[in-house]
Amino acid sequence: MKDFKVLVSEILKNNIEELSLEEIIDLIEIPPNKDMGDYAFPCFKLAKVFRKSPNMIAEELSNKIETNDEISKVINMGGYVNFFVNKSSLAKKVIENVFSQKENYGKSNFGEGKTVVIDFSSPNIAKPFHIGHIRSTVIGNSLHKIYSSQGYKTERINHLGDYGTQFGKLIVAFKKWGNKEEVEKNPIKELLKLYVMFHDEAEKCPELEDEARAWFTKLENNDKEAKDLWQWFRDESLKEFSRVYDLLDIEFDSYAGESFYSDKMDKVIEKINEKGLLKQSQGTNIVDLEDFNMPPALITKNDGSTLYMTRDLAAAIYRKETYDFEKCIYVVGSQQSLHFQQLFKVLELMGFEGNMVHTPFGMVSLEEGTMSTRKGRVVFLEDVLKQAIEKTKETMLSKNPNAQNIDEISKVVGVGAVVFQELSNSRIKDYIFSWERTLSFDGETGPYVQYTHARCCSVLRKADEEITSNINYDLLNDEDSIEVLKIIDSFNKNILNALRKNEPHIITRFVLDLAQAFNKFYHDNPILVKDLELKKARLALVSATRQTLENALALLGMKAPEKM
Ligand code: ARG
Numbered sequence: 001m002k003d004f005k006v007l008v009s010e011i012l013k014n015n016i017e018e019l020s021l022e023e024i025i026d027l028i029e030i031p032p033n034k035d036m037g038d039y040a041f042p043c044f045k046l047a048k049v050f051r052k053s054p055n056m057i058a059e060e061l062s063n064k065i066e067t068n069d070e071i072s073k074v075i076n077m078g079g080y081v082n083f084f085v086n087k088s089s090l091a092k093k094v095i096e097n098v099f100s101q102k103e104n105y106g107k108s109n110f111g112e113g114k115t116v117v118i119d120f121s122s123p124n125i126a127k128p129f130h131i132g133h134i135r136s137t138v139i140g141n142s143l144h145k146i147y148s149s150q151g152y153k154t155e156r157i158n159h160l161g162d163y164g165t166q167f168g169k170l171i172v173a174f175k176k177w178g179n180k181e182e183v184e185k186n187p188i189k190e191l192l193k194l195y196v197m198f199h200d201e202a203e204k205c206p207e208l209e210d211e212a213r214a215w216f217t218k219l220e221n222n223d224k225e226a227k228d229l230w231q232w233f234r235d236e237s238l239k240e241f242s243r244v245y246d247l248l249d250i251e252f253d254s255y256a257g258e259s260f261y262s263d264k265m266d267k268v269i270e271k272i273n274e275k276g277l278l279k280q281s282q283g284t285n286i287v288d289l290e291d292f293n294m295p296p297a298l299i300t301k302n303d304g305s306t307l308y309m310t311r312d313l314a315a316a317i318y319r320k321e322t323y324d325f326e327k328c329i330y331v332v333g334s335q336q337s338l339h340f341q342q343l344f345k346v347l348e349l350m351g352f353e354g355n356m357v358h359t360p361f362g363m364v365s366l367e368e369g370t371m372s373t374r375k376g377r378v379v380f381l382e383d384v385l386k387q388a389i390e391k392t393k394e395t396m397l398s399k400n401p402n403a404q405n406i407d408e409i410s411k412v413v414g415v416g417a418v419v420f421q422e423l424s425n426s427r428i429k430d431y432i433f434s435w436e437r438t439l440s441f442d443g444e445t446g447p448y449v450q451y452t453h454a455r456c457c458s459v460l461r462k463a464d465e466e467i468t469s470n471i472n473y474d475l476l477n478d479e480d481s482i483e484v485l486k487i488i489d490s491f492n493k494n495i496l497n498a499l500r501k502n503e504p505h506i507i508t509r510f511v512l513d514l515a516q517a518f519n520k521f522y523h524d525n526p527i528l529v530k531d532l533e534l535k536k537a538r539l540a541l542v543s544a545t546r547q548t549l550e551n552a553l554a555l556l557g558m559k560a561p562e563k564m
Contacts, residue, residue: 160257168216420446
């Protein structure tokens with residue numbers, strides 16, 4: 001069943017040919033105070049079209065529109081058509097919808113038959129999986145949940161940075177200063193140390209760079225020693241990344257990273273050449289993008305080796321052939337915006353067809369400055385998650401020393417706190433990572449929402465009442481209940497909005513609004529009252545809220561604990 005905003009928009013659409021349904025939906029507002037009704041449609045935009053005053057248009061429309069079971073009143077208020085919904089029918093519709101669809105409430109088959117490729121997380125081998133990667137990881141995972149919930153098939157791809165000249169450096173550093181046991185004990189920290197050491201030493205002794213290049217060429221030519229070392233770096237790094245993915249409960253459909261395309265490079269270069277796009281410039285091969293106001297896309301270096309760009313071109317073509325996607329989304333930081341503009345432009349010039357989307361996000365910096373892998377100034381994601389879990393445990397034990405399942409719940413809540421904090425910033429905003437803010441349990445945080453869910457569960461447990469039928473919906477027409485119901489009603493619309501904008505932040509906002517409205521209802525209205533009919537009606541609202549919170553948290557990649 002549709003939500004009320006859509007219903008109101010459809011009624012308007014029947015009376016306004018000049019605007020599309022989408023346009024009407026976008027114009028609808030919620031009046032600032034309840035006496036003014038539940039939805040308002042401004043007529044200012046129509047004034048030009050009809051050559052009449054907004055007030056006259058609103059007057060005519062409100063006279064034309066008939067009331068029915070769902071809409072009890074329609075009036076003109078200074079150029080707005082204001083709608084009053086029938087409260088009991090709103091309650092009945094919303095609650096029955098949630099009860100009948102349960103964990104499917106909010107889902108649709110909007111994207112059935114379509115595939116979306118989501119390229120996300122994609123850390124670099126032998127480099128830290130740091131707090132900067134978490135945004136890609138968490139946003140990408142949430143987009144996967146959001147698209148899947150609307151019927152799309154998703155392909156989650158971890159485009160690992162497992163190829164490139166830095167592996168030559170790493171091989172040199174390992175052979176000179178490395179120790180196998182140390183690396184196995186602590187792979188990334190140890191490999192990072194070697195990488196930093198290489199750069200320090202290379203400043204004094206530039207020949208090291210030549211050695212590194214030579215090793216990379218060996219790797220490209222499948223030299224056994226080079227390949228074995230590279231494979232080992234990759235395996236050990238992946239083991240470490242997997243620990244983080246397990247903590248976050250995130251999976252991928254493919255780990256085809258950059259190296260996967262190393263044997264597909266010649267074909268791509270040939271194709272670019274065939275299209276007459278390849279240009280030589282000082283020994284390198286480029287695609288000139290001057291006509292599009294962009295620097296050239298570098299395809300091969302002067303030693304013939306390929307680049308990040310070349311591998312991304314190969315990956316796009318491979319993915320199109322393999323998945324026949326409707327859309328391919330790259331969840332990568334905004335520092336790489338130019339790279340993706342160039343990539344998409346070259347693809348277009350090659351005659352490639354496909355809806356390619358770069359979904360950028362803002363930078364994460366540390367309080368002491370930007371992160372720098374080379375200088376070793378990074379915060380490791382695993383440390384953040386582990387500390388979040390520890391701190392949650394302390395907080396919970398201080399509240400209830402006998403709490404059960406404490407380890408499991410601290411994990412769900414601690415990890416949830418980090419995930420929620422990442423997703424509650426609008427995607428594109430830069431932000432400064434702060435331990436304190438991430439782990440705070442006050443304000444608009446993950447633990448607050450999860451606690452609201454646990455509170456619903458606790459009320460339902462205490463009531464132990466069957467509440468799926470014979471509910472008197474007239475008892476839910478007070479302001480607090482209506483507010484909660486309207487938010488629940490708008491769930492699907494919010495999901496679609498988040499999907500269109502690739503913006504999970506819209507779901508975190510939704511979840512916070514619902515939690516806040518519910519908590520107001522909870523404080524103002526006793527639920528476990530003597531009056532059985534009233535108790536049942538209120539419990540129905542609690543139950544519908546609980547289900548919606550659980551479903552919405554799932555879209556963020558978070559769990560909804562029953563006890564906290
Ligand atoms: N490995 C890259 C990095 O850490 C991100 C890769 C993103 N995906 C892509 N297809 N370029 O910056």
